[in-house]
Amino acid sequence: xxxxxxxxxxxxxxxxxxxxxxxxxxxxxxxxxxxxxxxxxxxxxxxxxxxxxxxxxxxxxxxxxxxxxxxxxxxxxxxxxxxxxxxxxxxxxxxxxxxxxxxxxxxxxxxxxxxxxxxxxxxxxxxxxxxxxxxxxxxxxxxxxxxxxxxxxxxxxxxxxxxxxxxxxxxxxxxxxxxxxxxxxxxxxxxxxxxxxxxxxxxxxxxxxxxxxxxxxxxxxxxxxxxxxxxxxxxxxxxxxxxxxxxxxxxxxxxxxxxxxxxxxxxxxxxxxxxxxxxxxxxxxxxxxx
Amino acid sequence: xxxxxxxxxxxxxxxxxxxxxxxxxxxxxxxxxxxxxxxxxxxxxxxxxxxxxxxxxxxxxxxxxxxxxxxxxxxxxxxxxxxxxxxxxxxxxxxxxxxxxxxxxxxxxxxxxxxxxxxxxxxxxxxxxxxxxxxxxxxxxxxxxxxxxxxxxxxxxxxxxxxxxxxxxxxxxxxxxxxxxxxxxxxxxxxxxxxxxxxxxxxxxxxxxxxxxxxxxxxxxxxxxxxxxxxxxxxxxxxxxxxxxxxxxxxxxxxxxxxxxxxxxxxxxxxx
Numbered sequence: 001x002x003x004x005x006x007x008x009x010x011x012x013x014x015x016x017x018x019x020x021x022x023x024x025x026x027x028x029x030x031x032x033x034x035x036x037x038x039x040x041x042x043x044x045x046x047x048x049x050x051x052x053x054x055x056x057x058x059x060x061x062x063x064x065x066x067x068x069x070x071x072x073x074x075x076x077x078x079x080x081x082x083x084x085x086x087x088x089x090x091x092x093x094x095x096x097x098x099x100x101x102x103x104x105x106x107x108x109x110x111x112x113x114x115x116x117x118x119x120x121x122x123x124x125x126x127x128x129x130x131x132x133x134x135x136x137x138x139x140x141x142x143x144x145x146x147x148x149x150x151x152x153x154x155x156x157x158x159x160x161x162x163x164x165x166x167x168x169x170x171x172x173x174x175x176x177x178x179x180x181x182x183x184x185x186x187x188x189x190x191x192x193x194x195x196x197x198x199x200x201x202x203x204x205x206x207x208x209x210x211x212x213x214x215x216x217x218x219x220x221x222x223x224x225x226x227x228x229x230x231x232x233x234x235x236x237x238x239x240x241x242x243x244x245x246x247x248x249x250x251x252x253x254x255x256x257x258x259x260x261x262x263x264x265x266x267x268x269x270x271x272x273x274x275x276x277x278x279x280x281x282x283x284x285x286x287x288x289x290x
Numbered sequence: 291x292x293x294x295x296x297x298x299x300x301x302x303x304x305x306x307x308x309x310x311x312x313x314x315x316x317x318x319x320x321x322x323x324x325x326x327x328x329x330x331x332x333x334x335x336x337x338x339x340x341x342x343x344x345x346x347x348x349x350x351x352x353x354x355x356x357x358x359x360x361x362x363x364x365x366x367x368x369x370x371x372x373x374x375x376x377x378x379x380x381x382x383x384x385x386x387x388x389x390x391x392x393x394x395x396x397x398x399x400x401x402x403x404x405x406x407x408x409x410x411x412x413x414x415x416x417x418x419x420x421x422x423x424x425x426x427x428x429x430x431x432x433x434x435x436x437x438x439x440x441x442x443x444x445x446x447x448x449x450x451x452x453x454x455x456x457x458x459x460x461x462x463x464x465x466x467x468x469x470x471x472x473x474x475x476x477x478x479x480x481x482x483x484x485x486x487x488x489x490x491x492x493x494x495x496x497x498x499x500x501x502x503x504x505x506x507x508x509x510x511x512x513x514x515x516x517x518x519x520x521x522x523x524x525x526x527x528x529x530x531x532x533x534x535x536x537x538x539x540x541x542x543x544x545x546x547x548x549x550x551x552x553x554x555x556x557x558x559x560x561x562x
Binding site: 021024032090096107111118119250262266285 | 297298301304305308309310311312314315318326327330331332372373374376377379380381384386389392393394395396397398399400401402403404405406407408409410411414429430432433434436437440441465469490493494496497500501511512515516519526529530533536537540541543544545548
C-alpha cells in the first residue's frame with residue numbers, strides 16, 4: 001500500500017463520524033432554515049432569509065429570547081470570570097487546605113445541570129425553600145415570593161444558579177494561569193515599591209492575557225448553549241418570558257412544529273458562537289505553529 | 291495552633307455559603323415528607339432517616355437509568371478516544387497535503403453547538419434504523435467530542451521526542467504500532483484526563499438525549515431525573531434523594547480523580 005495513504009487511514013474514522021454526524025446535519029439544518037418547513041410534511045417552500053428577518057426584527061417573542069440571551073451572556077461571562085479570578089488569587093497563596101477549597105468551589109461544575117436546576121428550584125420553592133424560609137426568619141416577609149414564577153425574578157434566579165455552577169471552571173483556569181507568572185515579576189514590583197493594587201493591574205492582569213481569552217471565549221460559547229438550566233427550572237416561563245436562544249430553538253423545532261424557524265435560531269447560535277470562539281481558536285492554532 | 295487571619299475566615303465563610311445548596315439537599319433527603327411539611331426545613335423534628343433513598347431508587351427506576359448511562363459510557367468513551375487519537379496521531383506526526391485543512395475543519399468544530407445538528411440528526415438516525423435506541427446517542431456524542439479530544443491528543447503527540455519514533459522506524463515498526471506502542475502509552479495523562487471529562491460529560495448530557503430518546507426503557511440518568519421530578523414534584527424529600535443518587539457517581543469520580551481534572555484539564559485547554 002502506498003505510504004501516502006497512511007495518514008488518511010488514521011484520519012478516516014474521525015472524518016467519517018465528524019462528517020456524517022456533525023457537518024452533514026449542520027448543513028442540512030442550514031438548508032431547512034431557508035424554508036417554511038414544519039418538520040413533518042413533505043411540502044416546504046424556499047423563503048430565503050425570511051425566518052432570520054422574522055426572528056431578529058418582526059417577532060417580539062423571538063426577540064425576547066435574543067434579548068434574554070444577551071443578558072444571560074453578559075452576566076455569565078463577566079461575573080463567573082471576575083469571581084473565578086478573585087477566588088484563584090486568594091487560593092494562589094500559601095493558604096492551608098487550598099485543595100479542599102478548590103474542590104468545594106469547583107464541585108458544582110461537575111454535576112449534571114438537571115440536578116443543579118432541581119437543587120435550586122428547591123431553594124427557590126415558595127413555601128419550603130431556604131430562600132423564603134430565611135427571609136421569613138429575618139422578618140422580611142414582604143420580600144418572599146415565588147422566585148421562578150415571577151416575571152421579574154425568574155431570569156435572575158436562573159442566573160444566580162448559573163453563577164454558582166459556572167464559577168469553578170474559570171477559577172481553575174486562572175489558578176493555572178497565575179502559576180505561570182514568574183515570581184521575579186512580583187519581586188521586581190515589590191522592590192519598585194508597587195502596592196498590591198498596582199501589582200495586580202500592572203503584572204497579574206496583563207500576564208493572564210491568554211487565560212482571559214480562554215475564560216471569556218469559553219464562557220461566551222457556553223452561554224449561547226445554555227439549555228438545561230432554563231428548560232428544567234422555568235421551562236421558558238412564566239409565559240414565555242425566560243426563553244434564551246437554545247430553549248426557544250428547541251420549542252420551535254420539537255413542540256411548535258416550526259422547523260424552519262427553529263433551524264434559523266440554531267444558525268444564529270452557530271454564527272455568534274463562531275464569532276466568540278474565534279479568539280480562542282486563533283490562540284490554539286497559533287500555539288501549534290509556534 | 292496557627293492564628294486564623296480574617297482573610298482566611300472570610301474564605302471559610304464563602305466556602306460555607308457555596309456548600310449551602312448541598313447541605314439543604316442532604317438535609318431534605320434525610321427527612322420524612324410529613325416532618326418536613328410540619329416542621330420546616332431547619333427543624334429536625336421527627337429525626338433523620340434513610341428510607342427516601344430506597345424509595346427514590348425503586349420508583350425512579352434508577353437501576354435501569356444507571357445501566358443505560360453506564361452502557362453508553364462504556365461504548366462511547368473508548369470508541370471516541372480511539373477515533374480522536376488516531377486522527378491526532380496523523381495530524382501531529384505525519385506530513386501530507388491538506389494537513390492544515392483537516393486541522394482547520396476539526397478546530398471549527400470547537401465552535402459548533404450541538405443544537406444546530408439536532409433535527410437532521412434525528413431524521414438521519416431514523417433512516418439508519420437507530421431511532422429511539424440507547425446506542426443512537428453514540429455517534430453524535432463521539433462526533434461532538436472529536437474536535438477537543440483530537441486537539442489535546444495532537445498536542446501531546448507533537449511534544450514527544452522525534453528520536454523515539456525514528457528509533458522505531460529503524461526497527462521496522464509500522465505507523466500503527468508506533469501509534470499503539472509508543473505514542474499512546476506516553477500519552478497516558480491525556481487519555482486518562484479526557485476519559486474522565488468524557489465520562490462526566492456523557493453522564494450529564496441532556497439535550498441530545500432529550501431529542502433522540504423517546505421510550506422510558508432507554509432513558510439516561512438526566513432524562514430519568516427530569517421525569518422523576520415531573521411525576522413526584524411535590525414529594526420533596528424523595529426528589530432530593532433522587533438528585534443525590536443521580537449525582538453520586540460523578541461526585542465519586544470527581545473526588546477520586548480530582549488531581550487529573552483540575553491540573554491536566556486546564557493545561558489541556560490552555561496549552562493546546
